[in-house]
Amino acid sequence: MPHYVTVATCSLNQWALDFEGNRDRILESIKIAKERGARLRVGPELEIPGYGCxxxxxxxxxYLHSWEMYSQILANEETYGILLDIGMPxxxxxxxxxxxxxxxxGKVLLIRPKLFLANDGNYREMRYFTPWLxxxxxENFQLPRIVQNISHQDPSEHGIVQFGDMVIATKDTVIGAETCEELFTPHAPHIDMCLDGVEIITNSSGSHHELRKLDTRMQLITEATRxxxxxxxxxxxxxxxxxxxxxxxxxxxVLNGQVLAQGKQFSLDDVEVITATVDLEDVRSYRSIISHGLQSRVSPTYERVHTSLELSPDTLNFNPNVCPTQPHEIHYHKPEEEIAYGPACWLWDYVRRCHAVGFFLPLSGGIDSCATAVIVHSMCRLVVSNCAHGNKQVIKDAREVAGYPENSDWIPQTPQELxxxxxxxxxxxxxNSSTETRKRSKILAEKIGSYHIDLNMDTIVNAIVNMFEVTTGKRPIYKVFGGSNVENLALQNIQARMRMVLAYLFAQLLPWVRSGVRSGGNSGGLLVLGSANVDEQLRGYLTKYDCSSADINPIGSISKVDLIRFIKWARINFELPVLQEFVDATPTAELEPITDTHVxxxxxxxxxxxxxxxxxxxxxxxxxxxxxSMFMKLLHLWHGKKTPEETAQKVESFFWYYAVNRxxxxxxxPSYHAEQYSPDDHRFDLRPFLINPAFPWARHKISNVLEKINxxxxxxxxSEVDPSEVD
Structure with missing residues (x-):
């Protein structure tokens, strides 16, 4: 006899400290899960306050507000009839x-704390929480009075529930929970749970996007039951x-290592619920392996919280309309697609939640600002698509950001209109600017529909240089005309920093200039977008407080190589032929004069x-x-491509500029995080910013290796030697 159970898990677009909004999204997910016949609903990690608090x-x-929201969920009878797994501190x-x-x-069955906390990379959970370990x-835990007053706890229990690492036994199965990081640990809790007869395991997570990372996560999840x-x-x-x-x-x-349902990786939906119907007999038959049985006899056991709940109450009444969900392959996006959609969704959340009225981007005609512009175009495409499919929240947010009154019936029909x-x-x-970059910027702006301005700022730059000359009696000139390096750099930095000043001026005042276009909505300003890629930031190849200084940067941890691949992809998939010109152009800051012999x-x-x-x-x-250690690795990696001396020069130069520009x-x-080697300082790179850039002892050791090779x-x-042959 089949033992069918319908279960639901969800992805929620929660917002840190948005307690009421988070509560409503949780309630919506429960409602959808129940409508689809689910008897178990699982939500994300720390979903009540938001993971990123x-x-x-x-x-x-x-903690107080989390209990207040949880008690409202518990008291809501629309949440009855389904087992709820909810995350909170x-x-x-x-x-x-x-x-x-x-x-x-309405009755709390158990509280399960996280055993192992994420505490590296982007995560600092041990700064806030204690691991259960x-x-x-x-142990026993006394529920707060606000929960005792509304829950259906047995009065004789005095509001006491169990707190710790345990599982829950229903009449027909056993359910255990692990949380995010625990899946990634060498001896994950699900191993012992499975050996102790736990048939359903939940994992609630706050896992972020990185380019090419999803397959690692998916492999771990599928292997958990394979x-x-x-x-x-x-x-x-x-x-x-x-x-x-x-x-x-x-x-x-996932059932026995096979994927039954997969949610979207990039979506503007605030609430997404996926469900599947499974036959628990498939779990039991899959586990009928002698070696598993032998290991289960020596594995530890979990304390069970017993309930009268049944996840499959119609076991004795066969229902021909209930069919088990069939497996399918996992869907992965290409890295180019990840760049197109991840930062685009991030930008939409940012602009709608900070109540800005849009974005301002200095569009230079180079590939970095081009990539940022195309990501905004991708955002507009996603918004228009969601509006066309009737997403009420996106329609409401689009009207507010675009400056339409709340009672308007406006819906954007094209990305360009938005x-x-x-x-x-x-x-x-x-x-110092070329006609080519000016032309490329104008054409791209026309194709994606942005409100575009074209200006020259020579008058401002000359005024600053003239003021310096009047004050000091000396006038700096470019290196190409005989000036020194310091003069050349200063003249470039003036231009770069003035672009930042102008960017913020226009970002604040353009909504006012266009006030006749905006008939309602909020009255905020524009968010200034930066466009410095991860490699230039690592090298320090930017001016401090120039137009790389902005409110947010969608490409700040994406490499130039990946950005070029993205632009090539977007040229075809977004039907923007002009993007080929950006790919073919030589990357240049255009801060020095162009002469017959110098570009x-x-x-x-x-x-x-x-x-x-x-x-x-x-x-x-x-x-x-x-x-x-970098030099020693590159000796092998670049063997046959660069001489040992060239490799040493690259390493020493990289660390010199990295240190002096730290x-x-x-x-x-603040940048969208897409790579582990992002230089975003106080979140992802805690190295000091005042260090000896020469790294003298390391250079001494590198010199010794070069001497041995020679x-x-x-x-x-x-004339050439394999580094492995040298002791």
Missing amino acids: LDHFLENDV IIHKNKRYNCRVLSYD KPRYV KCGGLYLYSNQKGCDGDRLYYDGCSLI ASRVFHTCYMGTK QSDEADMGFTYEELGILGRLRKIDKCGPY HKQTVST TYKKNNNC
Whole structure:
């Protein structure tokens, strides 16, 4: 006899400290799950206050308000008839814990704290919470009075529930919970749970998007039940909940290692619920392996909280209309698609939640600002698509951002129509600018529909230089005309910093200039967008407080190589032929005069190709290399491509410029996080900003290696040597 159970997991676009909004999205997900016949609903990690509260988790108010929202969910009879697994922070014995709270029909059944906390990379959970660190250990917990007054707890229990690492036993199955990071640990809790007969395992997560990261997460989730068998429900936060991270949803339901349902990775839906119907007999037959049975006899056991609940109450009454969900392949986006959709969704969350009226972008005609503009275009495409499909929340937000009154019936029909109201671009030219970049900027703005301005700022730059000359009696000139390096750099920085000043001036006043277009909605300003890529930031190839200084930067942790791939993809998929001109153009800052013999080039100025910078950046941050260990790795990686001396020069130069420009990263614009080697200072890179840029001891060791290589070549009369042959 089949043992059918319908389960639901969800991705919610929660917002840090938006307690009422988060509550409503939780209630909506429960309603949808019930409508689809689910008997178990799983939500994301810390879904009541929002995962990204960060240091707000140190405030007692967050715990009070979380219980207030939870009690309202518990008291709402529309949430009855389904087992709820909800995430919230809880104080127990004066210690803060990241918890799962399981309830049914208004009664709290158990509270399960997180055993192992995420505390590296972007995560600092041990700053706020205490890990439980006691597998299978359980204590008593007294529910707050606000919950006791509305819950259906037995009066004789005095509001006491069990708190700790345990599982829940219904009449027909056993359910256990693990939380996010625990899935990634070497001995994950689900292993012992499966061996102890737990058939359904939930995992609630706050996992962020990084390029090419999803497959790692999906492999871990599917492997969780591939060996042990079982039903695994993964729930993830989605959207920008108030920080640099974008949580990319992709909730999953997996049975015995096979995917039954997968949520979207990039979506503007605030609430997404996926469901699947499974036959629990498939779990039991899958586990009928002798070696599993032998291991189960020596594995630890979990305390069970027994309930009268049944997840499959119609077991004895066969229903031909109930069919088990069939497996399917996991869907992955290409990295180019991830760049198109991840930052676009992040931008939409940001602009609608901060009540800005759109974006302002200095559009230089180069590929970085081009990529930023195309990401905004992608955002407009997503918004228009969602409006066309009747997404009420997106329609409401679009009207507010675009400046229409609340009672308007306006709905954008094309991305260009939306962009004409919310996206503003500006070409800030000087006598050093080329006609090609000016032309490319204008054509791109026309194609994507932005409100575009074209200006020259030579008068402003000349006024500043004249003022300096009057004050000091000396006038700086460019290097190409005989000036020194310091003069040349100062003249470039004047232009770069003036672009930042103009960007904020126009961002504040353009909505006022266009006030006749905006008939209602909010009265905020424009968000200034930055467009410095990750490699240039690592190298320090930007002016401090220039137009890289902005409100937010969609491409701040994306490499130039990936941005070029994205533009090539967008040229075809967004039908923007003009993008090929950006790909073909030589990257240049256009801050120096163009002569018959000189055209400024970014890669020439930096002394690195963008591909080299990507390799060096990953070795420095992800592989945790200092100068010496990086040199030794690159000797092998670049063998046959560069001489040992060239490799040494690249490494020494990279660390020199990284160190002397480290101070720039302390004030870098908050960026969409897409790579682990992002230089975003106080979140992802905690190295100091005053260090000896020469790294003298490391250089000494590198010189010794070079000397050994040259001695080996001389003694063996060879022009090239495999580094592995040198001791």
